[in-house]
Amino acid sequence: AQSVTQPDIHITVSEGASLELRCNYSYGATPYLFWYVQSPGQGLQLLLKYFSGDTLVQGIKGFEAEFKRSQSSFNLRKPSVHWSDAAEYFCAVGARGGTASKLTFGTGTRLQVTL
Amino acid sequence: NAGVTQTPKFQVLKTGQSMTLQCAQDMNHNSMYWYRQDPGMGLRLIYYSASEGTTDKGEVPNGYNVSRLNKREFSLRLESAAPSQTSVYFCASSWQGADTGELFFGEGSRLTVL
Numbered sequence: 001a002q003s004v005t006q007p008d009i010h011i012t013v014s015e016g017a018s019l020e021l022r023c024n025y026s027y028g029a030t031p032y033l034f035w036y037v038q039s040p041g042q043g044l045q046l047l048l049k050y051f052s053g054d055t056l057v058q059g060i061k062g063f064e065a066e067f068k069r070s071q072s073s074f075n076l077r078k079p080s081v082h083w084s085d086a087a088e089y090f091c092a093v094g095a096r097g098g099t100a101s102k103l104t105f106g107t108g109t110r111l112q113v114t115l
Numbered sequence: 116n117a118g119v120t121q122t123p124k125f126q127v128l129k130t131g132q133s134m135t136l137q138c139a140q141d142m143n144h145n146s147m148y149w150y151r152q153d154p155g156m157g158l159r160l161i162y163y164s165a166s167e168g169t170t171d172k173g174e175v176p177n178g179y180n181v182s183r184l185n186k187r188e189f190s191l192r193l194e195s196a197a198p199s200q201t202s203v204y205f206c207a208s209s210w211q212g213a214d215t216g217e218l219f220f221g222e223g224s225r226l227t228v229l
Binding site: 004009034036041042043044045046049090101102103104105106107108 | 146148150155157158173205207211218222
């Protein structure tokens, strides 16, 4: 069965500083990988996704993530954080094939941005 | 462009009461999902419907039932609510083709069971 680990429950960064959120997955083959962001009281919005090809994927709001097969990781990065990036971030893994997008989510990392 | 719409947004129930959460999507997606979100546990899949006319259990289906009413609508029913079902419920939809499609989420329904 697939699983996702987000080792950092809470991260605080200063506005303008760089950010890296960690995500490790467990899956028997090459998975589909996603990062979602959730603002308070809102649903989840897709930041970026990896299906195949280039292992460095670009997303919305200046985020990027790199798929590293050897480390089973899909870490999310942003070079300069803005106060509006404060939210909860979820990594998710999906199995290839099948008839539905049964994504497995990590437990989330809450990002706090200090001014 | 409404996307995924859930009702109600908030609900308080007493133990043993029943209720139905409604979900509708206007993106012509074929697959729909119900997740619950609990602190420190991320999102867990309750039930999903890969296509109209089919439903399947997810990770935490006990205490819930679902109905895929048509292509647009997917409801979640709690027959006899329990305090352990206090949670935020999210409906999502996706276009499932050859590859896993991204999920589009509603804004959530916060349920409290006393």
